[in-house]
Amino acid sequence: xxNIFFELVTPEGILFSGEIEYxxxxxxxxxxxxxxxxxxFFTLLKEGIIEFxxxxxxxxxxxxxxxxxxxxxxxxxTILAEEAFSGRIIDKSDEKKAEKEIIAQIEKTGSxxxxxxxxxxxxxxxxxxxxxxxxxRQ
Amino acid sequence: MAGLKxxxxxxxxIISTKKVTSAMKxxxxxxxxxxxxxxxxxxxxxxxxxxxxHMLIFSDGNYASEFFVKRxxxxxxxxxxxxxxxxxxxxxxxxxxxFKSLAETSSEEMKIISIGNRISSFLxxxxxxxxxxYRNAFHQFxxxxxxxxxxxxxxxxNNNEVDRVVLVxxxxxxxxxxxxxxxxxxxxxxxxxxxxxxTGPLKFETEPGVDKIFNAIFPRYINFLVWRGLxxxxxxxxxxxxxxxxxxxxxxxxxxxxxxxxxxKERQAKITQEISEIVGGSSAK
Numbered sequence: 001x002x003n004i005f006f007e008l009v010t011p012e013g014i015l016f017s018g019e020i021e022y023x024x025x026x027x028x029x030x031x032x033x034x035x036x037x038x039x040x041f042f043t044l045l046k047e048g049i050i051e052f053x054x055x056x057x058x059x060x061x062x063x064x065x066x067x068x069x070x071x072x073x074x075x076x077x078t079i080l081a082e083e084a085f086s087g088r089i090i091d092k093s094d095e096k097k098a099e100k101e102i103i104a105q106i107e108k109t110g111s112x113x114x115x116x117x118x119x120x121x122x123x124x125x126x127x128x129x130x131x132x133x134x135x136x137r138q
Numbered sequence: 139m140a141g142l143k144x145x146x147x148x149x150x151x152i153i154s155t156k157k158v159t160s161a162m163k164x165x166x167x168x169x170x171x172x173x174x175x176x177x178x179x180x181x182x183x184x185x186x187x188x189x190x191x192h193m194l195i196f197s198d199g200n201y202a203s204e205f206f207v208k209r210x211x212x213x214x215x216x217x218x219x220x221x222x223x224x225x226x227x228x229x230x231x232x233x234x235x236x237f238k239s240l241a242e243t244s245s246e247e248m249k250i251i252s253i254g255n256r257i258s259s260f261l262x263x264x265x266x267x268x269x270x271x272y273r274n275a276f277h278q279f280x281x282x283x284x285x286x287x288x289x290x291x292x293x294x295x296n297n298n299e300v301d302r303v304v305l306v307x308x309x310x311x312x313x314x315x316x317x318x319x320x321x322x323x324x325x326x327x328x329x330x331x332x333x334x335x336x337t338g339p340l341k342f343e344t345e346p347g348v349d350k351i352f353n354a355i356f357p358r359y360i361n362f363l364v365w366r367g368l369x370x371x372x373x374x375x376x377x378x379x380x381x382x383x384x385x386x387x388x389x390x391x392x393x394x395x396x397x398x399x400x401x402x403k404e405r406q407a408k409i410t411q412e413i414s415e416i417v418g419g420s421s422a423k
Contacts, residue, residue: 009186011281011365013179029345042342044354069190069355073342080186082281082358 019055062087087132156390163383170376209301219307220257227382230256288361308374316374
């Protein structure tokens with residue numbers, strides 16, 4: 001069976017590089033999954049979580065992305081993201097604290113687009129962390 | 139001639155100055171190492187986003203984006219990058235000099251975004267109108283700073299308030315050499331030779347349409363150019379500080395040697411004088 005060679009590239013470095021079996025990503029036109037031998041595909045990713053399974057491993061990796069450019073061609077896949085965090089490095093207690101602060105501010109000053117976006121981002125990061133913890137337990 | 143005590147005080151001051159400069163040199167060296175690492179880490183992204191942009195442009199000859207059509211006007215947005223702190227030799231004064239000569243000679247209608255305390259203070263003092271400024275920009279800076287600056291640039295450009303965007307910063311050449319560059323980032327200047335890039339029609343299934351992808355990728359390309367400027371400038375700053383502090387340390391070593399020599403001479407003269415006074419006194423009896 002063939003695999004996908006995947007690289008996650010950000011301006012602050014390459015965060016993942018290696019063979020994977022499967023990937024799920026949040027496209028701007030909806031979530032999609034990629035298996036080996038997919039047709040060449042090019043799209044934009046919105047803020048969200050990517051999930052993939054490293055080759056011959058029985059766990060999943062999760063990354064939070066702020067946005068991304070997705071490219072798949074001949075089993076080579078690249079995501080260019082401006083910001084990305086691995087679920088492994090996200091500090092849950094920090095994010096929880098940030099979440100509380102934002103919620104408190106929303107209650108005080110009323111809901112704003114900017115605050116809502118911030119809240120969504122924090123919650124996505126917490127989710128990334130939780131997913132990573134779950135896959136590590138299995 | 140200065141008294142012995144005064145000389146000793148002076149030497150003491152210079153010894154403590156030397157301690158400071160050599161510590162600053164060591165800090166700058168380690169920061170330089172880190173900022174060079176960051177530049178290396180940015181390279182894969184740089185290569186990818188460049189090839190992507192070019193691939194998109196060359197794949198569709200009919201597509202004309204706002205982002206690479208030259209505009210006839212002369213309203214220029216200058217992004218000036220300096221440092222937050224001083225004591226780094228000619229680093230900031232070179233930026234200021236470049237900007238001064240631009241302001242004096244060009245007939246452009248200028249808009250300025252200033253990054254770093256040094257250039258911001260200079261512009262404030264000299265009464266230049268600054269569109270927006272970023273002070274303490276380099277304290278734990280990351281890509282989100284580039285995104286903030288980048289989106290400001292894009293919105294100015296898209297609202298047709300500027301015709302051209304130029305980045306002015308110190309480009310890192312080596313630890314001992316940095317040069318000020320004026321890089322036009324908008325409209326995007328295409329590289330003429332397209333051999334390195336795929337030029338045929340896109341071999342991809344795209345979602346959404348190509349023009350939407352165009353419009354999403356160009357701002358990211360701009361963000362990245364700003365980021366590169368920031369990284370280059372930060373590495374240059376640390377390199378400049380390192381060499382400046384190195385020569386300051388050398389100079390203080392020289393001065394300490396000179397003062398020590400002078401102190402010894404002075405002391406010797408004092409002893410000689412005392413002896414001759416004693417001898418003179420005893421022979422007068």
